[in-house]
Amino acid sequence: MHEASIAQSVFEAISAEAKKQKGRPVVAKISCGAFGGVNNEALLFAFEVISKDSICEGLKLNIEQKPIQAKCKNCDYTFVFDLHKPMCPKCQCEDFDLLPDAPLLLEEIEFEDK
C-alpha cells in the first residue's frame, strides 16, 4: 500500500505545476518501472481520494508500466526480461545484464485554459 504515499507525491507534483501554468490539469501521464511495484488500481483510488476538493479533482491519471529490460552480453540485443525464460530471444544466450528499472516519472500534464 505504498501507493498512498506515491499518490500524495503525484498530487503535489501536479498541483505545483498547475500553479505555475495557471490552468486546470485534466489529464496527466506517469510512468514507472516493473520493479517499482506500483499497483494501478490502488494508485488511482488513492489519487482520487487525495485530490478530492482540489484543483486536481476529476483529473484522469494514465499510468504506463515499463517492463524490465535486459541486454545480451553475446549479441548486445536489448530485450524484455522474463524470469521464467531468462535468455536472449535472438541468440538464446543466458548471459545478460539487467538494465536499471525505470524511475517513477511524471511525464506530462494536459491543461485546460479558460
Next chain:
Amino acid sequence: MNMRKVKVQQKILIANEEFASRNRTFLAERKIPCLNVISSPGSGKTTILTKTIQELKGRVKIGVIEGDIQTDIDAQRIRTTGAPAFQINTDGACHLSAAQVSAAFHKLPVDSLDLIFIENVGNLVCPSTFDLGETAKIAVLSVPEGDDKPAKYPAIFARAAAVLINKIDLLALADFNIEKVKADILKLNKDVKIFPLSAKTGDGLQQWCAWLYEMVRNKTR
C-alpha cells in the same frame, strides 16, 4: 476552451530522494556503512540482528534503527544485547522514508558506531521502492515462506547486495528447494551474496558476519 500539453519529466519521489541523498552524504562523511534490511514479517530479521550483534561484539560497534507500524518491541530486543537502538513507528505506513531515517541518525551515538542496520517495516514489496540513502539493501527470506518468493517478488532480490536465507534448520520439514531459490535469485542479480543460515541455531551465521566484518574494515580503512 484550449487544451495544452506540458512536458514535465519530473521524478515523483524527488522529496524522498533528496533526503536519501543527504543521508548518503552523512554516512559517507563518517565512513559508516548502513544496511537496509528488508523482508516479510516473521522472517527473523530481529533475531538475525541480535545474533549478529553478539557475534561481532568487541570487533564491530553496531547501532540499529527499527521500523515498525506500532510498538517498540524490536528496539527493546536489540537493546538487550547492549547495542543502541532507536524505534520509528510509521503509524500504518508500509515502509520507512528517508526523512524518518535522517531524523533517527541523530538519536543514535552515530560517531561511535562502525555499522548501522535499518530494520525496515516487515513487507517484501513497498520498502524496496523507497531509497533511504543506505549503503546497501539486504533481503531476508525464510524457509517457511516458500521457494517461490524470488520469482513472485523480484524487485527486492534484484536490488539486494546480499540475501540471507534464514531458518535453514527447518529445511527438512518444508518443501523448499534451496538450489532453485539460489538460481532464481542469481538470475535477477548475479553479483549478490547468498548466505543460508539459521539465526536460531547459529548455523551459517559466521559466514555472514565475516562478510560484514570485511565490509566494515574496507570502509573505515
